[in-house]
Amino acid sequence: MLHINKIRDNRDSYIEQLKIKNFDAFTLIDAVIFKDDERKVTQQKADELLSKANQLAKQIGELYKTGKVAEANILKKESSAIKESSKTLQTKQGELEKKIQDILVQIPNIPHPTVTEGKSDADNVTLKEVGAIPTLMEGAKPHWELTSDYNLIDFELGNKITGAGFPVYVNKGAKLQRALISYFLDKNTDAGYIEYLPPHLVNEASGFGTGQLPDKEGQMYHAIEDDLYLIPTAEVPVTNFFRDVIVKEFPIKCTAYTPCFRREAGSYGKEVRGLNRLHQFDKVEIVQVQHPEKSYETLDVMVQHVASILDELELPYRILKLCGGDLSFTAALTFDFEVYSAGQERWLEVSSVSNFESYQANRLKLRYKDDNGKTQLCHTLNGSALALPRIYAALIENNQTAKGIIIPKALHPYTGFDIIK
């Protein structure tokens, strides 16, 4: 959520910059400024009346103390009248505030100046490509066949007990999954991130804090009985740790492994086959809270960090800078990582590293005190380091050999085996 004062100060440039996101903000921005003007006037009037009422109440108290009941009664009447009109104004003010809020949540974050125009993911800019595309042996298979051949993942069993998109990992397939989680967490904690293991269900306030609610309500599983939401990413619980917090020291660095639950309503077909898109998947997330002046520097460091993990896993990958059209509602700048999946001969997104600037912080009321002692909004950033299923898919596809699936060296200490036969 953008801050109303910033919208006021930057009206024209915001409208211009949001065009990069293919978003026509003209109507909303003018509406919100108009409503805010109205709000200010209303508040001024209401405050004035309330001030008068407070004074009268004090006088009445004095009069009672000195036994001047008759005079007090006259003032009482006056006070009642004031109270009535102030109440009307306060109601109006409340309605205006709600309306302003309603509009504000509809305006996306302002893209960073370096974000280029574009309609869809086709227009993203490839910044760099690392590692050679592997040439596989004759008869190489996509992962959904490999997982079956080597008995690593039982999709059918998942179907039986839950439904499509809920795989069951088996034997070495399960061990590999666990190894990846541990490996990622260790890489992150080695880089100074504090490890957390948060709840996998959150309340409504948390869903709102990171922007899933009210806009993306349909994406989350909702446990209606208890009014709790299954998290679609660790970003939700972890970022909400800092809701209503005034931070003392930067940066705050967190990492967390969680399963992620996504309804993905309306997805089907080849694109979502096997591990490509799931309703439940595992992900290790990194989150940082940073001083506004340092957040872009931090974004680069986070990108480097994710790249270093992929280097170590010996997976060919590319880094994309998202164009305006593909940038998420809340992000100002995002870099995507895609690994090459040789069995499917396509690139798969495995990480998305973003700077949200103060967009989330404004909703969260996540602030710090500047040198003048004034409270200011922090910047928040997050990224996957990393999302498991597609890494898993690329790993087994790219490393399939006639002898079996070769496990990269970096994982040996975690798996305890170096090949799956």
Next chain:
RNA sequence: GGAGAGAUGGCAGAGUGGUCGAAUGCGGUGGUCUUGAAAACCAUUGUACAGCAAUGUACCGGGGGUUCGAAUCCCUCUCUCUCCGCCA
């Protein structure tokens, strides 16, 4: 699930109708003292909105009500704690 207690500033904790944005202690910040530090002493120390400012308004878990006036009384919701039950 049953019974009871509670929710106050960064923390602890007082406050049952007016002079309470809120005692006191701890913590934080600034200063005095000191070669330096500690101790001691003094001062200061919540957030948001409106305003150039002075200042005003709102907030004592959330919402509503009574009253001229509510942290304080009433209703309601949420959460926490204790005991019992159940249980990994």
